[in-house]
Structures are given as C-alpha cells and as structure tokens.
Amino acid sequence: MRYKHIILFYNKTSYNNLEVYVIVPITCTEWSKASEISSDKYVGKTVCLRGWIYRRRVIGGKAFIVLRDSSGIIQVVADKRDVGEEKVREFKDIGLEASIVLKGKVVKQPRAPTGYEVHVEEIDIVGYSRDFPIKGGEGIEYLLDNRHLWIRSRRLTEIMKIKHHVLKAGRGYFIENDWWEVTPPILTASAVEGGATLFPVKYFEKKAYLSQSAQLYLEALIFSLEKVWSLTPSFRAEKSRTRRHLAEYWHLEAEAAWYNMEGMMRVAEELVSYIVEKVLENCRSQLEFLGRDINALKRAVEVPYPRIKYDEAIEILQRKGVNIEWGDDLGADEERILTQEFDRPFFVTHFPKDIKSFYMKLTPGDPRTVLGFDLLAPEGYGEIIGGSEREDDYNRLLEKIKEQGLNPEDYTWYLDLRKYGSVPHSGFGLGIERLVMWIAGLDHIRDAIPFPRFRGRIYP
Ligand code: 4AD
Ligand code: MG
Numbered sequence: 001m002r003y004k005h006i007i008l009f010y011n012k013t014s015y016n017n018l019e020v021y022v023i024v025p026i027t028c029t030e031w032s033k034a035s036e037i038s039s040d041k042y043v044g045k046t047v048c049l050r051g052w053i054y055r056r057r058v059i060g061g062k063a064f065i066v067l068r069d070s071s072g073i074i075q076v077v078a079d080k081r082d083v084g085e086e087k088v089r090e091f092k093d094i095g096l097e098a099s100i101v102l103k104g105k106v107v108k109q110p111r112a113p114t115g116y117e118v119h120v121e122e123i124d125i126v127g128y129s130r131d132f133p134i135k136g137g138e139g140i141e142y143l144l145d146n147r148h149l150w151i152r153s154r155r156l157t158e159i160m161k162i163k164h165h166v167l168k169a170g171r172g173y174f175i176e177n178d179w180w181e182v183t184p185p186i187l188t189a190s191a192v193e194g195g196a197t198l199f200p201v202k203y204f205e206k207k208a209y210l211s212q213s214a215q216l217y218l219e220a221l222i223f224s225l226e227k228v229w230s231l232t233p234s235f236r237a238e239k240s241r242t243r244r245h246l247a248e249y250w251h252l253e254a255e256a257a258w259y260n261m262e263g264m265m266r267v268a269e270e271l272v273s274y275i276v277e278k279v280l281e282n283c284r285s286q287l288e289f290l291g292r293d294i295n296a297l298k299r300a301v302e303v304p305y306p307r308i309k310y311d312e313a314i315e316i317l318q319r320k321g322v323n324i325e326w327g328d329d330l331g332a333d334e335e336r337i338l339t340q341e342f343d344r345p346f347f348v349t350h351f352p353k354d355i356k357s358f359y360m361k362l363t364p365g366d367p368r369t370v371l372g373f374d375l376l377a378p379e380g381y382g383e384i385i386g387g388s389e390r391e392d393d394y395n396r397l398l399e400k401i402k403e404q405g406l407n408p409e410d411y412t413w414y415l416d417l418r419k420y421g422s423v424p425h426s427g428f429g430l431g432i433e434r435l436v437m438w439i440a441g442l443d444h445i446r447d448a449i450p451f452p453r454f455r456g457r458i459y460p
Contacts, residue, residue, distance in 0.1 A: 028103060035072035038114040042106040047118065049074070050101045052152070053129070056091060063091035066113060067100065068154075075112040076102060078120040087123060095129035097152065144452070148460045151450050158286040159447055162279060163436045169278035170252050170432070171231065173271050179254065180225040184217035184232060190410040192216055193357060197236040199247075210235035213429055215359070216414050218255035219390065222425055223417065227256040234429075241454050243444045244332060244382070246433060248453040255427030261361075261371040261389040264426035265347055268375055268385050269303045271430070272345060276300045279439055292441040296379060299344045306346040310369065313338055313348050329355040330374075335382030342378050349373045358400040360388040373428075377438035384435050387428025394418035 028048035037047050051069035058064070061080035066073050080088040102123040109117040133146050134153075143150045150156065174181065191198055192213040199210040214230045221228045234251035254267060276297055279287070287294060308316075310330075317324050317334055324334060330348070338348070350369040353362060360370035375385035391397040397418055401408050408415070433448035446452040451460065 028101075033071035034067060034069045034074035035114075037106050037118070038072075038074060038116045040108070043108055043116070044105065046103065046105050046121070048101070048103045049076070049118065050126070051099070053094065053096055053098050053100060054154075056094065056096070058088060058092040061085070061088060063088050065091065065100070067102075068152075070157075072114070073154075074114055075109070075117040076104060076120055076123075077117055078102075078123050083120055083123055090125070094125065095132050096135075097132045097149075098125055098129040099127040100125055144446070144457065145459070147451060154289070156447060156450070158289045159436065159440050159442070160450065162283045162286050162440050163432070163448065165279050165282045166275055166432060166436055166439065167231070167250075169275040170271065170430070172278070173274045174229040174254070179227040179229045179256075180221075182218065182221050182225065182228045182230050184211070184214035184221075184230050186211045186232060191406070192359075193236070197238060199235045199237045212236060213251060214253050215255065215427060215429065218253055218427060219414070219425065220417055222255050222257040223421060223423075226258070227254075229254045231432075238455065241456070242332065244434060244437065246445055246449065246452055246454055249434075249449070250432035251429050252432055253427065253429040255425065257423045257425045259389075259426040260424060261349070261373060261387075261426055264387055264389070264428060265307070265349075265373055265375075266304070268373075268387060268428050268430070269305045269345070269347075272305075272375065272385070272435070273301050273303045275435065276439065287440070290440055290442075292439075296343070297439065300378075302344070305344060305375070306342055308346065308348055309350045310348055310352065311350070316341060327352050327354065332382055335376055336380045339376060339378045339380050339382060342376075345375055345377050345384070347373050347375055356388070358404045358406060359390050359397070361391045362396070371426075375428075377434070379438070379441075381434070381438040383431075384438060385428050385430045387426065389424070389426040392418060392422045392424055394422070 030048065032047040032049055034049065034051065049067060049069065051067045053065055054068035054073055055066040056063060063078040065076045065078065067076050078088055078091060100123060102120050104118040104120040106116055106118055109115065134143070134149055187201065187203060187208050188211045189208060191209070192215050197212060201208050201210060211232065212234055214232050218228050218230060229252070231250065231252050233248055235248050236245065238245040238247060256264065280297055313330065314324060314326050317337060320337055322334060322337060349372065350363055351372050352368060353360070353370045356370050356372045360372045363369045363371055370388060372388035374383050376382050377384045391400060394415060398408060398415060401411055433445050436448040437445050440448070442448060
C-alpha cells in the first residue's frame, strides 16, 4: 500500500464508537489550496481540497460550505444529485470547524465569496466538531480563554502571516548585511532594564531571572564577532495591563563594535524600512483584509527618518499644552501626541540620564543626557525600538551602576568587558509585537502574538 495516497480517519459510523476507525483510501494524489484555485486557470478542472468548515448552510438539496485552509477560503457546493441525499443531510447539522476532504470541479461563480466555487463529486468528514464554542459576538476575555480555538479566526491568521514576514525580513536584513546571529541565554543572573520588571525564577538553590534583554551578552560577543544580532523572547513583569505591554515578547536585538549612536540609528532605520518594504511586497491581501492604510506604510520605506532631541520633544509637548517638564519620562500618552507631528517613524534622542538605563554613554559636553535613542512609530503607536551608544569606560560605568543603586558585584563580568580591550559600541532592541502592531494597524498588542501573556493571565 502506498501510504501517500491514503488518509486515516474515523468513518461516519465510528463517531459514536471511537474504538473503531477505518482507513479510507482516497484517490487524490495532489491537494490544492483554497486561494490558488480561485482563478480562471482552474475553471473546469477537478481538484482535491482539505480543510475546515468556516461557514455552511443547506438550502433545498444543496449544502453550501465555505472551506477554510491555510491559504484562505473557497465556497464548495454539495448537491444531493451528485453526492446523495444522506450526505447533504449530514452537512445540515455538522458543526462549524469540522474538518473535511473533498474532490470536485472548479466553476466561476460571481456570487461566491471569492468569485469561484467547487462543485463537489466526493466529500467526507475527517473530524467532527460539535458545538464549536465560538459562535460570534463573544467578549474579549471569553475569546482569550478560548485562544487555542480563536487563533483559527481569519483576522488572527492574517496577522500571523504578516508577523511571519516581519520576522523573515528582520532576519533577512541582518543576514544580507553580514551580521552574526548568536544565541544568548534566557536564564540570567541580573537586571538589564531595571529591577522593577524582573521575573524571578527558582534556579536550583539560587534565584535567577528571565531575560529582559540579551544586550549585555551581545556586548560580550562583539569582542569576537563585532556585529551580532539575536531574536529571543524577553520578559517584563509589567505591573499594569496596557495596550502595548506584554509580559513575554519577541525581541530582535543588534549590537556592534565601532558603531556610534548615529551609525546604530542608521542600522535601526534601515532595518525597519526593509521590513516594511518586504511586508508591502508580500502581504498586500493581509493588509487589505485588516483595512490597513497602505500609504501610511509606504511613507515608512523612505529613509532617513526624522530625528528630534528629547529637549525638542519636551518643547513640542509643552506647546501642545501637555503638563510635562524637562526630566520627565515620555509615556504612551506623550508619545502619542508627539506622533501627530510626523507622518513616518522618527527618532527621539539624548534623553536625561536619570530616566535611562545605567549602560548608556553620557553625551560628550552635556553630561545631563545620554547617547540614547528611541524609534517611535507614527499614527499614535510610539516606541518600537530602544537603543544607545554604550558606556565603554570602566570607571564611568562603575559610577553609573552605583548611582542607579545597583550592586556592582552583579556586573563584575560586564565590567570586565571594559577592562580588556574596550571599544566604542552601540546597539538596540526592537519589540517584534510592537512593530507588528503598527504595521498591521492593531489597536492592542495582544493580537500580535498567538498566546499573549500579561498580568493576571497565563492560559491557554
Ligand atoms: O527599550 P527597551 O527596554 O530596551 C532594551 O531592552 C535594550 N536593552 C535593548 C538593546 O539595546 N539591546 O526595550 C526594547 C524594545 C522596546 O522599544 C519595545 O519595542 C519592546 O522592546 N518592549 C516591549 N514590547 C512588548 N511588551 C513589553 N512589555 C515591552 N517592553 C519593551
Ligand atoms: Mg525603551
């Protein structure tokens, strides 16, 4: 028997008696995809399809089924004259999301969702689906409880396809430009981005933390590889639930020797521009399905992006009536207001040292500020990248560690990097879900990740 040509499934009578299942030989040797056959090229051809029931209704002697597979949807019509009355009756009470296989002929049909439909010759149910828990109109918490099923929705599917292309392009950018990919640890001994958002874990007899950022390890790796990048999960125990914070997110980070802040900002903007370009190239139908404004994205392909200093950001905000003073951090609200000034991503640079991490290099000639930069996405989205030139002097770094109330002993190995052949260097981290949120035009970060994690929820 050639197993390629058979599939295993329960036949109808075995549904109530799951012990019995049968091997049903089917004659298909090639399976088509729903989206591919919605084309004049396929009209008149017999195709085989497999997928899930997205919608169905039975009218007269015909079952109209919208089948969904990984490529999209297609209407299939099972007429009792072709498949028998019993088959059509069966589809009358078959549940949404049941899985089916079928064989039929492609015809043009302007009334069908894609303009084409398949007239069924043979059809069978592979997996029943009684009472699918999502019927439409449910609330957010209910859909999050049923996330393992809700991820089948077209909206989330289209977003995941966009994310695939964001990740592919992100990796592609670094590979094409000869950066080394490295694999930093997730279990770590100390904080990068402040103790407040650390996730402690029991590490044998000791306490360890889930990584907030690979940065410190990437810094160690530039002394051999010079230009390195990594894509890893990062963890932040964010105290409150917001539209743009996850407890676990994907972090694309870069670090390079001999780069100053401006050099690293150029890498950051080229990377974002490259990703947007690739998404525009590969995800038109997904962006259209989500109703995304394509022109807003096109504007983000052109580099360089505008740059403003923190000082100017404060002036703009004050002019707009925001109650903010030099030295205050920019929150989501302030960032949203700043984005009204730009129609593409833009940088804010030279933040006060007290609101930024210990590792940022002080601005020469202005020790109140650091050589740090954020890249903000337009249309209200705000920060998608945080980066800086790093303090490369041993004594100044030690001073900063103490100044921020950190224990120098926790950073002995990191300080070593400034003892043995220190070099000027810079880096940044890009939040993948933040980027996907903006590119896809989402109003909440939870839909940029299949199984979102945030305070109060770790299910499913
Ligand atoms: O600005 P952050 O905290 O910078 C760092 O972690 C640096 N050590 C990175 C580096 O220089 N290698 O985080 C970087 C980016 C943010 O700009 C944001 O896009 C994302 O990570 N991010 C989050 N995304 C989702 N949920 C959260 N809770 C996030 N916190 C940060
Ligand atoms: Mg930041």
